[in-house]
Amino acid sequence: MPIHLEIVTPESIVYSETVDTVVLPTTSGEIGILPGHIPLITELKAGELAVTKDGALDLLAVDVGFAQVHADHVSVLTEAAIDIEDIDLASAEEAQKRAEEALKRARDVEDFDPDEIEQLEAKVRFAMFQQIAKKKGK
DSSP: OOEEEEEEOSSOEEEEEEESEEEEEETTEEEEEOTTOOOEEEEEOSEEEEEEETTEEEEEEEOSEEEEEETTEEEEEESOEEEGGGOOHHHHHHHHHHHHHHHHHHHHSTTOOHHHHHHHHHHHHHHHHHHHHHHHHO
8 A cells, every 4th residue: 555745835736746655854863664554644754764665765854844654645745845866966055155255244233124034044954955965865
């Protein structure tokens, strides 16, 4: 009995496949999902989401979000997600630098916007994790 995995970001459906297993990076540690898993809702931390399908391993970098497991269906709602194979290391490094500079400027403003700070911190975090995941996946 396979699992249907769907990963959704605010921009699009990033992944929608039938898979054998899923390993989620949750705030309380990694959780492995097999067919027949009990229903679950969990908070995700930025990390590496691992998928096995027909014996092949696929790794995706995901940002913070939530996952729901119900009746052999796993739904992941996250701010951002990318297949590790699609990560361009130089672009991720540049994105991190730009986000860090913008974050510094935003914090230097006397009446800074906490929502803007949070969004920029998320961009820095995701760019950093993309680099880590890409280097680890080599």
